[in-house]
Amino acid sequence: MNRYFATVARGLETIAAKELENLGATQVTPDFTGVHFEGDRSLLYRVNLWARTIFRVLVPIAEFPCRDADALYRGVQNIEWSDYLSPEQTLAVRCTGGNSKLNHTHYSALQVKNAIVDQQRRQFGKRSSVDSREPDLQINAHIYGDQCILSLDSSGDSLHRRGYRPAMGIAPLKETLAAALLELAEYDPNLPFVDPMCGSGTLPLEASLKALKIAPGLFRDQFAFMNWQDFDRSLWRQLCQEALEGQLDELPAPIWGSDRERAAIDLATTNASNCGVADFIQLKQMDFSQLEAPGDRGILICNPPYGERLGNTEELGGLYKQLGDTFKQRFKGWTAFILTGNKELAKRVGLRASRRFPVENGAIACTLLKYELY
Ligand SMILES: C[S@@+](CC[C@H](N)C(=O)[O-])C[C@H]1O[C@@H](n2cnc3c(N)ncnc32)[C@H](O)[C@@H]1O
Numbered sequence: 001m002n003r004y005f006a007t008v009a010r011g012l013e014t015i016a017a018k019e020l021e022n023l024g025a026t027q028v029t030p031d032f033t034g035v036h037f038e039g040d041r042s043l044l045y046r047v048n049l050w051a052r053t054i055f056r057v058l059v060p061i062a063e064f065p066c067r068d069a070d071a072l073y074r075g076v077q078n079i080e081w082s083d084y085l086s087p088e089q090t091l092a093v094r095c096t097g098g099n100s101k102l103n104h105t106h107y108s109a110l111q112v113k114n115a116i117v118d119q120q121r122r123q124f125g126k127r128s129s130v131d132s133r134e135p136d137l138q139i140n141a142h143i144y145g146d147q148c149i150l151s152l153d154s155s156g157d158s159l160h161r162r163g164y165r166p167a168m169g170i171a172p173l174k175e176t177l178a179a180a181l182l183e184l185a186e187y188d189p190n191l192p193f194v195d196p197m198c199g200s201g202t203l204p205l206e207a208s209l210k211a212l213k214i215a216p217g218l219f220r221d222q223f224a225f226m227n228w229q230d231f232d233r234s235l236w237r238q239l240c241q242e243a244l245e246g247q248l249d250e251l252p253a254p255i256w257g258s259d260r261e262r263a264a265i266d267l268a269t270t271n272a273s274n275c276g277v278a279d280f281i282q283l284k285q286m287d288f289s290q291l292e293a294p295g296d297r298g299i300l301i302c303n304p305p306y307g308e309r310l311g312n313t314e315e316l317g318g319l320y321k322q323l324g325d326t327f328k329q330r331f332k333g334w335t336a337f338i339l340t341g342n343k344e345l346a347k348r349v350g351l352r353a354s355r356r357f358p359v360e361n362g363a364i365a366c367t368l369l370k371y372e373l374y
Pocket residue numbers: 169171172173174196197198199200201202203258259260261264286287288289303304305306310319
C-alpha cells in the first residue's frame with residue numbers, strides 16, 4: 001500500500017474524501033485543502049482517470065526535519081534521485097508552506113532543485129534541466145513547521161483541466177467545482193437536470209459525464225505518472241479500456257442547459273461536442289424568464305452573475321428576485337440550488353434556503369443555497 005495526498009479546493013475536502021472512498025481508497029482522511037489516502041498503483045491511476053472533484057494526486061516519497069535551508073538541502077540529498085529521475089529527463093519543483101527560516105517558496109524550491117542536480121552531477125557528471133511547463137518529473141515540497149514532505153506529482157496539469165473545454169465563457173466554473181456542486185446537491189442522474197444560466201456549460205457537461213459514466217481523465221492524453229520509471233502502460237490501458245466499456249449509451253434522464261447569450265450557448269455546444277455529449281444534452285438560447293419546468297421533479301443548479309466578475313449588484317437584484325419567483329411558481333416538486341458570492345443578492349431570492357454550503361470559487365467565498373420547492 002502507498003500513501004497518497006489529493007489536493008482539493010478549500011471546503012471540498014469531505015466531498016473529495018467520499019469520492020476517493022468510492023474509487024476504492026482506504027485510510028481516507030480529509031485535511032486542510034487535501035485528503036490523505038492509501039492504495040496501490042492501480043488506485044493511483046484510477047483516481048487520476050476518474051476523480052471529478054480533486055486537482056492532483058501527490059505521492060509522498062520522504063519526510064524529514066527541515067528547520068532551515070541547510071537542513072532542506074541535506075534532506076533532499078539523502079534521497080536517491082536516480083530512482084526517479086535520469087539526467088536526460090527534465091524536472092520542476094513547486095514549494096508550498098514555509099517556516100520562519102524558509103519563508104520564500106521560490107527560494108525553497110530552488111534549494112530543493114539545487115540539491116537534486118548537485119547529486120546528479122556528482123553521480124553522472126551531468127544534470128537534469130528545469131522545465132517549468134512540461135517537466136518529466138514534477139516535485140512538490142511542502143514545508144510546515146520544522147518538517148518537509150517531498151512528493152511526486154502524479155497528475156501534472158491540474159485535473160480540473162479535463163481537456164474538453166478549450167472554449168471558456170467570461171466567468172466559467174472550474175470543472176472540479178461544478179462536479180463538487182453536483183455532489184453537494186446530491187445530483188441523481190435518474191432525475192432531470194436544468195441549468196438555466198449555463199454559460200460555457202460546465203454544470204450540464206459535468207452532469208452528463210457523471211450520468212453517462214464517462215471518466216473525465218479519458219479526455220487527457222498526458223498525466224505526469226506516464227513519465228515515471230515505473231509506469232505500467234498495460235495497467236493504464238486496461239483501466240482506460242474498462243472505463244470505455246462501462247460508458248452508457250443514453251442518459252437516464254434529460255439534461256438541459258440554457259443561457260440568454262447566443263455566444264455562451266455556442267461555447268457550451270463546442271464544449272459538449274469536444275466531450276462527446278452533444279447528442280445527449282439539450283442546449284438552448286433562452287432568457288431565464290421563459291423557463292418552464294420540464295417535469296414534476298428534478299434538480300436545478302445555477303450560477304447567476306453576482307457582481308464580482310459580471311454585472312452590477314444593483315441591476316442584479318431584480319434577476320435574483322425573478323429566480324425566487326420562478327422557482328416558487330413553476331418549479332414545485334424540484335430542488336433548486338443557487339451558487340452566489342453575494343449575500344445581499346441571495347436575500348433578494350426571497351425564499352428560505354434549507355441548506356447553505358460554503359464553497360470557494362477561485363478566490364471568491366461563495367455559498368451554494370438549497371431551496372426545496374413544495
Ligand atoms: C457566472 S456565468 C455562468 C458560468 C457557467 N456556470 C460556466 O461555468 O460557464 C452567468 C451566466 O448567466 C447568464 N445570464 C444572466 N442573466 C440571464 C438571464 N436573465 N437569463 C439567462 N441567462 C442569464 C449570463 O449570460 C452568464 O452566461
